[in-house]
Amino acid sequence: MQLRYILTLFTITLILNVKAQSAQKDVLFFVDDEPVYTSEFLRVYNKNLDLVQDESQKDVNEYLTLFTNYKLKLKEAKALDLHNKPSYKRELSNYKKQLTKSFITDRKVTDALVEEAYERISYDIKAAHILIKVAENAKPEDTLVAYNTILKLRNRTLNEGFETVRKEVHNGKSVFGEALGYFSGFRMVYKFETAAFNTNVNDISKPFRTRFGYHIVHVLDKRKSRGERTVAHIMVVEKKGDSLAEKPETRIQDIYKKINQGEGFDALAKQFSDDKSSASKGGVLKSFSSGQLGSPEFEAIAFGLNDVDDISEPFKTKYGWHIVKLIAKKPIPPFDAIRPELEEKVKRDDRSKLIDEALYASLKVKYNINEKQPALNYFESILNEDYFKRAWQLPDDFNKDEPLVKIGNKQLLYKDFGDHLLKMQRRGTQKGSFKSIILKEYESFLNSNLVKYHEDNLETENEEFAHIVNEYRDGLLLFDLMETTIWNTAKTDSIGINDFYTAHKSNYVLPKRVDAVVASSAKQKTLKKVAKLLDQGMALDQIKTLINSNDKVEVIFTSDIMDAKHQALPKSFRFKKGISKIYKHNDAFVIIQVKEVLPETQQTLEEAKGTVVSDYQVFKEENWLKDLGDKYKIQVNQEILNKVKTQIKKE
CATH class of the missing domain: 3.10.50.40 (Chitinase A; domain 3)
Incomplete structure (x- = not known):
């Protein structure tokens, strides 16, 4: 009776343990015979949830498609043996070395360097x-x-x-x-x-x-430290090769007069700034600190503005003419606020050598490495002058199998250090005492082996480290795969590109455009006068002379070939030859004189080459993925997928 009770209890316990393990090892799908576990899918899904731009990718089914495509590509990369390429192994090894420093460092040394760095950036x-x-x-x-x-x-x-x-x-x-x-x-x-x-x-x-x-x-x-500045600017550049273009100095002075007349800086930037990357944002640039800009003149003017909303006079740099407005002043943040950022910089900087030295010391303690190494006397005794001539050889009676030092479970032999000495002599060695050479090389040999052993075992000891390395490993493989299979071949496949262009010519059409002059003013009354003068055929320079004065700029003209997205055109503007009505646009008023309406124009392959190649790459990848889906069978466990969906909804 007691035996039956024990056997029953043992059976129940075994079943419960198996169920607990299976919950952790639920297979979401197979790629051929390779399982992909729920835990990996959920980890990647949750990690990338806030990064995806397309809302559809947050849908579990959509994301599962992306994830299965990702696994198909990895399967193909390994089938092509890309993971055994020397360049791949080398880059992965270098990355792991760098990543190890983020996980195993001497906190005291790192903290001291971070605090010192904060003092210096101040x-x-x-x-x-x-x-x-x-x-x-x-x-x-x-x-x-x-x-x-x-x-x-x-x-x-x-x-x-x-x-x-x-x-x-x-x-x-x-x-x-x-x-x-x-x-x-x-x-x-x-x-x-x-x-x-x-x-x-x-x-x-x-x-x-x-x-x-x-x-x-x-x-x-x-x-x-003067901290950070956020400024907006209006930039006018010289239009080289355009003999009819207005001189940039004249144009910037006209814009400056409009600012002094009370017109909005951001509206004027949207209308007239030649820095297209900032014009649509009212001229606002990314924040910067001392020494970050390529123009000392620009930096001096920016930091010379004292109060928010102060505006500089026009000035010239190697990039063009500018007017700058101070948007915000930001002092050096408190230490705790930028500590993580500083730590990352310290680890990438020369300071990292100090962290390395602390790492070596901690690993010696971790693996119980004895500071005294009696074997060094033996190696000193077998060194000779040939070492400096790169002709030294290990003696015939070299004790190659003698144990040298043990790191964890790895036993290093005399042979290992002997090979290290042979390798280092080929790089050239400055003359010195044999004792100093052996000490230096043994320290280098020991440190590199300590780190290597630590790296080799860190994936089994640290789950977060293992995940990051695995993601990088897969990323490298996918890059190599896409480069060799899609990107490079798509660029060089001239016949395929030509056929694709021919089949999709309607996608490569220049939109309807106008050859137009846009007159901009803060006053509707001014634009009514301008419209009459334009209708009479008066030249723009004459109109400017008549409407503007030395002290006051009432109108600025912009001439260009424009499509519907051009910054000077209102969204409601309809393309029609002649002079338009007055529109409210970018906190000002505009009229448009359309000289000619240019119809949609078919681009040649040469004109659209960049876009065609990019589209062709997407086309090739889509077809390639279909082929991979046929080559490797995907089997989704629907029951487990439903559990995943339920779990995500609860979160």
Whole structure:
């Protein structure tokens, strides 16, 4: 009786365990014989839910189609053996190395570097420097010459003045003397940044080395960061090759007069700015901080505006003529608000070397690595002068199978370090003591193997890491697959492209357009006068002279070939030859003189080539996916899919 009870209990427990596991391992569908689990689908669906632009993709059925297509492509990529390409393996390995740093770092070191970075982005340094170029792997004698040269130059700057010496010695080849302007944290390599921020204003630093060579830096000023500026601008550029086009300086001055007459800046930007990327937004640009723009003149004007809504006078840069309006001033955010962003920057910067060193130290502790390595004496004893000639060989009686160091479950042998030494000698080694060479190379050998072992095992230890690596792995495969199967072939398939164009010619038609002049004014009364003058055939320059004055701009003209989406045309405008009625448009009034209505025009293949190739790629991919669907059978578990839909609705 007791035995029957125990067996029954065991059976019930076993069934419950199987059900619990199956809930986690529900198969949503198969691609041939390969299962795809519900857990993966839900994870990817929920992760991408807020990113999709098309609302239809939030529908489970629609998303399942996308997901099954994704799995079909992966199946094909592996069938083509793309996952065994050396370039694929190399890129994935590099990515994993970078990703590992995000998961295993020394928090104390990282936190200290992040706090230091915040302090530095809170200030701007104005400096100049002198650089003596010398390669990172230069011979000791060349390094010494460079150091002595920069030392002598520093002594000269102390006696003769930094600027005098800087301008004299600069040759743009081996010696650089440059005025750097203002910069903040992350604008220079870390060693240079550190030297500059650790040097007092008006002082000249002691010589220091970066990967470029030896520098001295003269700090001229240090100020609190000016934070970020958001501005709007109106830009007018020269229309090269158009002899009838108005001079940009004249046009910008006319626009400026209209601003002073009280017309809205954003309305004028929408009508007249040649920066098409910002015109539709009233000229508003992305926020920027000191040193981010390619135009110092623009930056100086932008940061020179003190109050929100202040507007500059017209000024010129290498890009054209501008008027700038201050939209917002934003100081450096509080530390906690930008900490995650700063941490990412620190990990991508030269500072990451310090984090690497902390990582190596933590891994030595994790895997219980003994700092003392008696075997190094043996390796020192077998090294000889041939090593510097790249001709050194391991001795015939080399103890290759002797254990060297154990990392986790991996035993490294003398042979492994011996192979490392052989490999490193081929890269060239500066002369030094055998002891120092062995110590340096063993440290490099040990660190790389520690990280490699850690990387190799991290996917089994950290689920989040495993998901991210898997997504990147699949992304690389899909990129290679699409490039070789669709993108490259679609570009070079001239016969296919021509046939596709012929079959879809109606898709490549220029829309109906007008050759027109648009007159814009803040006053309807002015446009009534303009309409009469246009009707009389008066030239635009004459009309401007008659209507505008030196102090006041009443009308601005825009001449162009325009389609219905042109920024100067009202949406309700109907194409018709002649002079239109007055329309309210972009907070102003406009009339349109249509000289000619241009009908829809069929584009040639050459004219529409870019669009045709893009459409052809989509066409090829759609047909290719159908073929993949025939090649690999998709079997969806409808019962499990219904459970998924119910679960998503509850969420």
